[in-house]
Amino acid sequence: AELTQEELFQQRIDADQRIEPKDWMPEAYRKTLIRQISQHAHSEIVGMLPEGNWITRAPSLKRKSILLAKVQDEAGHGLYLYSAAETLGASRDQMLADLHAGKAKYSSIFNYPTLSWADIGCVGWLVDGAAILNQVPLCRTSYGPYARAMVRVCKEESFHQRQGFEIMQTLCEGAPEQKAMAQEALNRWWWPTLMMFGPKDDESPNTARSMQWRIKRFTNDELRQKFVDMMVPQAEFLGLTVPDAKAKWNETKKGYDFGDVNWEEFWQVVNGNGLCNHDRLQARVDAWEEGAWVREAALAHAKKRAARV
Ligand code: FAQ
Numbered sequence: 001a002e003l004t005q006e007e008l009f010q011q012r013i014d015a016d017q018r019i020e021p022k023d024w025m026p027e028a029y030r031k032t033l034i035r036q037i038s039q040h041a042h043s044e045i046v047g048m049l050p051e052g053n054w055i056t057r058a059p060s061l062k063r064k065s066i067l068l069a070k071v072q073d074e075a076g077h078g079l080y081l082y083s084a085a086e087t088l089g090a091s092r093d094q095m096l097a098d099l100h101a102g103k104a105k106y107s108s109i110f111n112y113p114t115l116s117w118a119d120i121g122c123v124g125w126l127v128d129g130a131a132i133l134n135q136v137p138l139c140r141t142s143y144g145p146y147a148r149a150m151v152r153v154c155k156e157e158s159f160h161q162r163q164g165f166e167i168m169q170t171l172c173e174g175a176p177e178q179k180a181m182a183q184e185a186l187n188r189w190w191w192p193t194l195m196m197f198g199p200k201d202d203e204s205p206n207t208a209r210s211m212q213w214r215i216k217r218f219t220n221d222e223l224r225q226k227f228v229d230m231m232v233p234q235a236e237f238l239g240l241t242v243p244d245a246k247a248k249w250n251e252t253k254k255g256y257d258f259g260d261v262n263w264e265e266f267w268q269v270v271n272g273n274g275l276c277n278h279d280r281l282q283a284r285v286d287a288w289e290e291g292a293w294v295r296e297a298a299l300a301h302a303k304k305r306a307a308r309v
Contacts (some may be wrong), residue, residue: 001225003258005024006026008176009025009026009029009123010212010213011026013142013212013213013214016140016214017145018143018147018279019142019143019144020144020145021087021088021145022146028209028214029213029215030088030089031293032206032209032210032213032215033085033088033143033146033215034085034089034090035087036215037081037084037085037088037105037146038081038082038085038095038098038104038105038114040081040091040102040103040180041077041078041079041081041082041084041085041095042078042080042095042099042105042106042112043106043107043199044075044077044078044176045074045075045078045099046072046099046106046110046280046284047074047107047109047127048071048078048105048277049110049112049280049283050112050113050114050119050123051071051074051114051120051123051201052071052165053114053297054067054114054117054120055067055068057070057117058117058120059117060178063167066163067120068271069165070124070159070160072157073160073255076156077153077156077203078095080152080153081146081148081149082095083145083149084145085150088303089142089178090164093301099281099284100281100285100288102281102282103271105270107196108192108213108266108269108274109127109130109192109193109195110194110276110280111194111269111274111275111276111277112188112192112274112275112276112278113275113276114191115169115185115188115276116184116185117171117172118167118168118171118182118184118185118186119185119188119189120164120167121164121165121167121168121171121182121185122164122168122185122186122188122189123164123189124160124161124162124163124164124165125161125164125168125191125200125234126163126186126193126231127162127164127189127193127195128157128160128161128164128165129198129231130193130196131157131196132154132157132158132161132199133223133226133227134196134214134223135150135153135154135157136154137153137216137217137218137223138150138217140214140217141214141215141217142213142214142215143215143217156213159304165234166184166230168238168240169238172238172239172240173237178244179239181238182238182268183240183241184233186241186242186243187238187243190242190243190244190266191243191244191261191262191267193227193264194224194227194228194258194261195266195269196224196267197220197221197224197227198281199220199263199266200220200221201221202214203219203263204219204220207219225255225256228255228256228258229256230249232249232256243257243289244258244259245259247253247260248287249252281282
């Protein structure tokens with residue numbers, strides 16, 4: 001019997017061939033990619049806010065210029081990702097309108113406040129660490145433009161993670177007050193970073209199909225396990241303790257056991273009720289409104305140039 005379009009599509013996926021913008025694809029594949037890529041883009045853009053909060057208060061000129069560069073990198077990632085979503089037929093205006101209306105999701109992690117300088121260390125070390133674990137496999141995701149965007153993004157994220165770790169190391173080798181500040185920040189950021197990987201596999205409606213389509217290469221729980229396995233030794237190296245009494249090496253599974261994430265908190269934050277959801281969204285809406293004159297001027301300029309030729 002002849003294969004259906006959908007079967008041919010799955011064959012290409014199974015043979016690890018990339019899907020490109022003009023190729024036939026099931027509508028649900030297109031939809032889930034627009035969903036994931038636009039959420040990812042929004043996360044990068046909203047993700048500038050917690051760190052942006054510390055640019056004016058960074059402890060030295062060197063730290064300030066590094067942080068400024070990092071936050072600019074996140075803006076670049078966001079714009080890359082909006083472009084990747086546009087190749088699937090999504091309009092940028094619509095994606096932004098959905099974000100500003102509070103309809104679009106972005107990563108839960110950016111709804112937590114950055115209270116001390118050590119939080120900037122934790123964002124780089126833990127949040128970017130989680131981001132890299134999640135995004136390195138996305139360099140092999142089945143949709144070409146998304147996969148290619150991830151290559152550069154991951155290179156920059158690796159630099160971000162190193163700078164975060166180095167902030168933590170400096171604090172941990174410093175005065176007792178600095179080390180205490182590092183531990184206190186770790187206590188607050190540990191569980192929210194475990195939530196970045198999404199709900200447990202058996203409560204994740206999208207995982208099975210996204211794995212079949214090779215959009216995702218690992219499940220949420222697989223990546224969360226890798227994260228714990230990577231981070232517990234790094235915390236020990238720093239002389240810090242992760243705030244989980246159940247975090248213990250398990251020789252049989254060759255990985256760490258760890259405690260349960262507070263899923264109630266996770267869904268509260270995802271559904272708009274985290275500590276900073278309101279402020280984050282308001283900051284994006286204000287930026288959009290205050291930038292209206294720039295968009296108008298750019299359009300007027302483009303029109304004038306087009307009329308000149
Ligand atoms: N927060 O069925 P699943 C960064 C939603 S890194 C909010 O498992 P899926 C770098 C999910 O959307 C952060 N919502 O979904 C940076 C779905 O809702 P929907 C961004 C979450 O897609 C660092 C529902 O729950 N990274 O920005 C979260 O298969 C520092 C059910 O979940 C990416 O976006 C969450 N944590 O798996 C920037 C990576 N988790 O859409 C600045 C790409 C789940 O059905 C500073 N994305 N939900 O209404 C992915 O890998 C996947 O989308 C997952 C979720 C793994 C996040």
